Amino acid sequence: MGSIGRIRAVTPDIAHRGWKVQRVQRREAMSRNALIVALLLPLGCIGSIGHEDGSDPSGPNGPSEPGGPTTTTTAACADGTIDPGPSPVRRLTRIEYDNTVRDLFGVDLKVGATFPADQTVLGFDNNALGLTVTSVLAEQYMNAAEKLAVAALPRVKAIGGCTAAAMGETACAKQTAERLARRAFRRPANDEQIASLMAAYAARREATFDSGLESMTQLVLQSPFFLYRVELGSVATDKPGLLRLDDHEIASRLSYFLWNSMPDDTLFAAADEGKLATREEIAAQARRMLKDPRAKAAVANFHRQWMELDHLEEVPKDPNVFPEFDDALRGDLRDETATFLENVFWNDGSMESLFTAPYTFANARLAKVYGLPAPSGSGFLKLPTDPSKRIGVLLQPAVQSLHAIAYESSPIYRGKFIREKILCHEIAPPPEGLVVVPPEVDPSKSTRERYQQHSSDAACRGCHQLMDPIGFAFEHYDGIGRYRDKEGMHAIDANGELTGTDVDGKFYGGVELAKRLSKSQEVASCVTTHWFRFAYGRGETEADRCSVATLKQKFAAAKYDMRELVVELTQTDAFLYRKVSP
Amino acid sequence: MNRRQFLRGSGSIAIALPFLSSLQGRVGAAPTPRPKRFIAWFSACGTINPVWTPSGTESAFNFGDILRPLDPYKSDVLILDGVDMLSTSYGPGSAHQKGMGHLLTGTELQSGSFAGGGGASAGFAGGVSLDQVIAKRIGAGSKLASVQLAVQAFNNDVWSRMSYSGAGVSLPPINDPQIAFDRMFGGMVGDPAAVTKLRAQRKSVLDGVAGHFASLNGKLSGEDRTRLDAHLFAVRDVEKRLDAVSSSTCKTPTRPGTMDLKSQAAFPVVGKLQMELLALALACDISRVATFQWSRATSPTVYSWLGSDMKESHHELSHAGDSDAVAKAKLVRINKWHAEQFAYFLGLLKKTEEAPGETLLDNSLVFWGNELAVGNTHSRKDMPFVLAGRAGGAIKPGRYIKYPSGTPHNNLLVSMGNAMGATDLTTFGNAKYCTGALAKLAG
Numbered sequence A: 001m002g003s004i005g006r007i008r009a010v011t012p013d014i015a016h017r018g019w020k021v022q023r024v025q026r027r028e029a030m031s032r033n034a035l036i037v038a039l040l041l042p043l044g045c046i047g048s049i050g051h052e053d054g055s056d057p058s059g060p061n062g063p064s065e066p067g068g069p070t071t072t073t074t075a076a077c078a079d080g081t082i083d084p085g086p087s088p089v090r091r092l093t094r095i096e097y098d099n100t101v102r103d104l105f106g107v108d109l110k111v112g113a114t115f116p117a118d119q120t121v122l123g124f125d126n127n128a129l130g131l132t133v134t135s136v137l138a139e140q141y142m143n144a145a146e147k148l149a150v151a152a153l154p155r156v157k158a159i160g161g162c163t164a165a166a167m168g169e170t171a172c173a174k175q176t177a178e179r180l181a182r183r184a185f186r187r188p189a190n191d192e193q194i195a196s197l198m199a200a201y202a203a204r205r206e207a208t209f210d211s212g213l214e215s216m217t218q219l220v221l222q223s224p225f226f227l228y229r230v231e232l233g234s235v236a237t238d239k240p241g242l243l244r245l246d247d248h249e250i251a252s253r254l255s256y257f258l259w260n261s262m263p264d265d266t267l268f269a270a271a272d273e274g275k276l277a278t279r280e281e282i283a284a285q286a287r288r289m290l291k292d293p294r295a296k297a298a299v300a301n302f303h304r305q306w307m308e309l310d311h312l313e314e315v316p317k318d319p320n321v322f323p324e325f326d327d328a329l330r331g332d333l334r335d336e337t338a339t340f341l342e343n344v345f346w347n348d349g350s351m352e353s354l355f356t357a358p359y360t361f362a363n364a365r366l367a368k369v370y371g372l373p374a375p376s377g378s379g380f381l382k383l384p385t386d387p388s389k390r391i392g393v394l395l396q397p398a399v400q401s402l403h404a405i406a407y408e409s410s411p412i413y414r415g416k417f418i419r420e421k422i423l424c425h426e427i428a429p430p431p432e433g434l435v436v437v438p439p440e441v442d443p444s445k446s447t448r449e450r451y452q453q454h455s456s457d458a459a460c461r462g463c464h465q466l467m468d469p470i471g472f473a474f475e476h477y478d479g480i481g482r483y484r485d486k487e488g489m490h491a492i493d494a495n496g497e498l499t500g501t502d503v504d505g506k507f508y509g510g511v512e513l514a515k516r517l518s519k520s521q522e523v524a525s526c527v528t529t530h531w532f533r534f535a536y537g538r539g540e541t542e543a544d545r546c547s548v549a550t551l552k553q554k555f556a557a558a559k560y561d562m563r564e565l566v567v568e569l570t571q572t573d574a575f576l577y578r579k580v581s582p
Numbered sequence B: 001m002n003r004r005q006f007l008r009g010s011g012s013i014a015i016a017l018p019f020l021s022s023l024q025g026r027v028g029a030a031p032t033p034r035p036k037r038f039i040a041w042f043s044a045c046g047t048i049n050p051v052w053t054p055s056g057t058e059s060a061f062n063f064g065d066i067l068r069p070l071d072p073y074k075s076d077v078l079i080l081d082g083v084d085m086l087s088t089s090y091g092p093g094s095a096h097q098k099g100m101g102h103l104l105t106g107t108e109l110q111s112g113s114f115a116g117g118g119g120a121s122a123g124f125a126g127g128v129s130l131d132q133v134i135a136k137r138i139g140a141g142s143k144l145a146s147v148q149l150a151v152q153a154f155n156n157d158v159w160s161r162m163s164y165s166g167a168g169v170s171l172p173p174i175n176d177p178q179i180a181f182d183r184m185f186g187g188m189v190g191d192p193a194a195v196t197k198l199r200a201q202r203k204s205v206l207d208g209v210a211g212h213f214a215s216l217n218g219k220l221s222g223e224d225r226t227r228l229d230a231h232l233f234a235v236r237d238v239e240k241r242l243d244a245v246s247s248s249t250c251k252t253p254t255r256p257g258t259m260d261l262k263s264q265a266a267f268p269v270v271g272k273l274q275m276e277l278l279a280l281a282l283a284c285d286i287s288r289v290a291t292f293q294w295s296r297a298t299s300p301t302v303y304s305w306l307g308s309d310m311k312e313s314h315h316e317l318s319h320a321g322d323s324d325a326v327a328k329a330k331l332v333r334i335n336k337w338h339a340e341q342f343a344y345f346l347g348l349l350k351k352t353e354e355a356p357g358e359t360l361l362d363n364s365l366v367f368w369g370n371e372l373a374v375g376n377t378h379s380r381k382d383m384p385f386v387l388a389g390r391a392g393g394a395i396k397p398g399r400y401i402k403y404p405s406g407t408p409h410n411n412l413l414v415s416m417g418n419a420m421g422a423t424d425l426t427t428f429g430n431a432k433y434c435t436g437a438l439a440k441l442a443g
Helices: A034-043 A071-077 A094-105 A135-151 A153-160 A169-184 A191-205 A209-222 A247-258 A265-272 A279-290 A293-306 A309-313 A327-347 A351-356 A364-370 A397-402 A411-422 A447-455 A458-474 A509-518 A521-536 A542-557 A562-568 B068-076 B095-103 B130-138 B177-185 B192-214 B222-243 B266-283 B314-318 B325-351 B409-419
Strands: A024-026 A242-244 A359-362 A381-384 A425-427 A495-498 A505-508 A577-579 B037-042 B077-084 B109-111 B122-125 B147-151 B164-166 B289-294 B353-355 B364-369 B385-388 B399-408
Touching: A094 A135, A094 A153, A094 A293, A135 A153, A135 A209, A135 B177, A135 B192, A135 B222, A153 A169, A153 A209, A169 A191, A169 A209, A191 A209, A191 B192, A209 B192, A247 A265, A247 A279, A247 A293, A265 A279, A279 A293, A279 A562, A293 A309, A293 A327, A293 A521, A309 A327, A309 A397, A327 A351, A327 A359, A327 A364, A327 A397, A327 A562, A351 A509, A351 A521, A359 A364, A364 A397, A397 A411, A411 A425, A411 A447, A411 A458, A411 A509, A411 A521, A425 A458, A447 A458, A458 A495, A458 A509, A495 A509, A505 A509, A521 A542, A521 A562, A542 A562, B037 B095, B037 B130, B037 B266, B068 B077, B068 B325, B068 B385, B077 B409, B095 B109, B095 B122, B130 B164, B130 B289, B130 B409, B147 B177, B147 B266, B177 B266, B192 B222, B266 B289, B266 B325, B289 B325, B314 B325, B325 B364, B325 B385, B364 B409, B385 B409, B399 B409
Parallel strands: B037 B289, B037 B364, B077 B399, B147 B289
Antiparallel strands: A024 A425, A242 A577, A359 A381, A495 A505, B077 B385, B109 B122, B364 B385
C-alpha cells in the first residue's frame, strides 16, 4: 500500500467562528493569473508558496498565463538558455524497489511492501526530499537483501552466464559480479565496485561458491548504486556548469518514469550503443515503452496518487447512514475509478475526456448501489452513463465519497478538492484559535442552507467563497456519491460558481462544472504540474520555467492528449540535463 | 487492485503470546546499577475530560471512570491535571498535526507542503523529541538507543510520528511484531557459533556497502549529501549493533509468527504482543528508551472488539457534539480500554523485579500523552497526561496534581528529561513556551 497523505477531518467545520483572515496558497504559482490576485486580495485570502526553493517563478518574465498566448513563452525560452533545475538523487520507492527486484531477478516477493511507508511530498511518494533512510529501513534493506539473495541465486547464476566448473571459480565470480552490477546499478560497474563485490564473495567463499554469490548479491542490494539513482557519469556540454546525462542515466530516467522500474534489455542495448543521445531517439524509446504493461502500472500509480484513491480504504462513513458502504464497496469504487482513468488514458488520452467521458465501469454490486443497469456476468464492464448526471472522473462515486463527511456530502471538501487537486490552488487550513462547535443536525434545513449560514459569516466568507460555491454544484451527489434529486424533503439546489480561474462564471451542477474544467487551460496547467512532479520526483522551481512552459505548449499542441504530455516529459531540459554538483 | 487491503474486520486471530512467562518474577536481567528507562505512550483523539479527571486531593483521590483500570497501580501513577500544550497555539498545521508533532518536541512544525504533511499545510515536527534527547544520554549502553513501536500507524506523515531525531527527521515506528522482534532480539537467536558467523558475514557486506557510500564522497551536492550521509549513518548503526553483545541474562524469546496487522480484530492482538515485546526489551536492557503509539492522530481505528455497536472510527466519534450521549459513551469505552492497556503494560514492568523490592517500573518513567485534550473542540488545554513509575526515585507517584491553568507542557518535557538524568535541561522545545521545570513531580 502506498503512503497515505492527508487525513480528512470528519466534521464539516461549519462553525468556524474564530476564523480570521485566510490565504490561498497557490501550489502552482507558475500559472498565476493576475486576475486571481485582483479578485482575492480584497478578501485577504491570497498568499503564495509551493516552491521548494522558495522562489516565485511567476514574475514579470514568467511563463504565459492561463488563457494567454503561448507564443510569449516560446520567446522567453528560445534564447538558447538551458536550465534543467535541480536533479536530486532519488532513492527507489517501495514500489520501485519491488519492481526492480522483480525485473532484475524474476522473483516477485514484494518485500518492499513491508518497508516503512514512503512519505508523500507534494502529492507523490517518489519525491526525492521525502525518500530518506532511517536505521529501521537500513535494517530492513539488510534483511530483504539476505532473503532475496537466497531466492534469486539461480537467476544470479544465469546473469553471470558461467559455471565455476567450466570457467573456474574466481573468473566466473568476477564475470557474475560485472554482469550483475551492470544490471543492478543500471550502468557498467567500475573496477572499485567490482573489487568490493569480489571481496564480499571471497568473505564467504570458504563456505561454498553459492554462499559467495549470495554475499555478493547482498552487497549489490544494499549498495547506494542500487538503492539510489546516482547520476555521475554525465557528459560535458559547451555551456559551463551544464552536463548532459549520459545514455545509461537517460535509460534509467526513462524506465523509472515510465515503468517505475529498471531498464529492459532493449534500453540497456540502446544505452550501450549510444542510441539515447537525441531527443528523437529518446522519444522513440518512450513510445515503445508506453506499449509495455509496466507503463500501465506506472500510469495507474500516478492516477492512484493524484486522485488519492488510497484514502478510500479509510475515509470514514457512518454505517448507520450508509450501510452499503462496506469494505467491498470501498474496493469497488477504487477499481471503478482506476479502471476509468486507465481507459481514458490509454484508449483516448484527452484531458477533456478525463472530465467529460459519458461512461464508467461497474460490477453488479456497484450497479445496484448506484442505479446502473446491471452488467451481465461478473467483473467490471464498461457502461454508458446518463450524461445529464454523470460524466468524467470528478462525478464518480469514489471521488464524491472521498470528499464528503461521514454522514453527508461536504461542499467544503469538494470545493477544496477542485481548488487544490484540479486547479492546483491551495487553501490554507483554518488558523489557530478556532473552536469547532459541531452543528446539530437540522432536518428542517438542507445541507446547502446550513453551509450558506456558515459562509455568510464575514470571518469565514473570505476563504469559503472560494470553495463552497464550487462544492455546492455537487449537491446532487450524496455522501457516498449517489445521485439524488432531493435531500430528504429539500429540493437540491446545485447552482455553482467558479471564480479566480480562466473558466469563471455561474453554472448549474457537477456536469456543467466538469465541462468547464475540461476546457480550462489552468486545469491543463495543473495536470502538467502533477505529471511534472511525478516524472521528476521533485517540485517545480524557478529554474524550470522554460521546461514547464514548453510542456504546456506541447500539451496544448497535442490537443491535450495526456499520452503526448508523458512523452514530452522525456524531452525537456529538466529531463535531459543536470547542473554540475557544487 | 489489492483486495486484501479492503478486507478488514474479518478473520479470526489466534497467536501465541510467548513472552509473558519470560517476564514473571524476573530478577537481575539488567546490569548494576540498574539503568533508568523512559517510555512515551500515545493514544489518540483526546478524551472525555469530566470522566477522565480524578476527584479528591493530591494524595487522596479517586479515578474517574476512564482511568479506573489503573486502580491496581494507584501508587505507581501520577495524574497531571491542567497542563496545556501551549506551543501548539503557534506555527503551521492543523490541530491534530500540531498536537502530535508538538507532543514530545514542544516546538512549531516545519512549514510548507513539502514533507510530512502529506501535501497538506504543515511538515514534520520542527525539533528533536524528548525521547531522543534522553536516548542520547542513557541509551548508549544498550543494543538499541531507542525503539519506536506502534499498533497500526502505517502512514509516513506528521499525524503518525511522535519520535524525531531532529527537525523534520522522524523515526518510523514498527507496526509488525516480527520486525520489532528482529530488530530487538535478532542476532541473539540460534547457537552461539552460528550467531557469530552471521555477524561476521553481515559485517563484511555492510563494510562493502559503506565503501560504496565512501566512493560517492565529494561527488554529491548539499541536500543529496545530507540524505546519503543519513543513510550511511543508518548502515553504520546497524553494523555497530552487530557487535553489541547483550549483557543480559535474558532467555531468547520465541519469534512471533506471521500475523494479520491491518484488520480491526488485529489491533488489540498486535498491541498486546508489542507491549510484551517492549517490556521484555526493557527488562533485558536491549533498549532503555521507547515510544509506543496506538494508531495515530486522527485515528481511523474502529474498536469493533468492544462491541457490535462500535462501528465508527475513533476520529469520527471524537467529533460528535457534546449532546451526543451515545458517542460520548463509546468514547469513554475507548479511552477506558486504553487505560486497561496502559495498566497491562505497567503490570508487565511491575512484575519484573530488578533487585529485591525494586521493580522495572520503579526504574522507569512512562508518559502517556495524546494529541488533543478534547476531540470535538480540538482543544489542547488541560491535557489528559499520566505519568507512571519512579524514574529510579526522581518521580514520586501515587498522586493527583492540579496545575494552574496555562502551565505549558514544555515544562513537563523539561522535568521528564531531568528525571531521566538530563539534569542540565532547563528548557525544552521552543523556549518561548517554557517557563522551566514542572514543580512537584519529585514530591
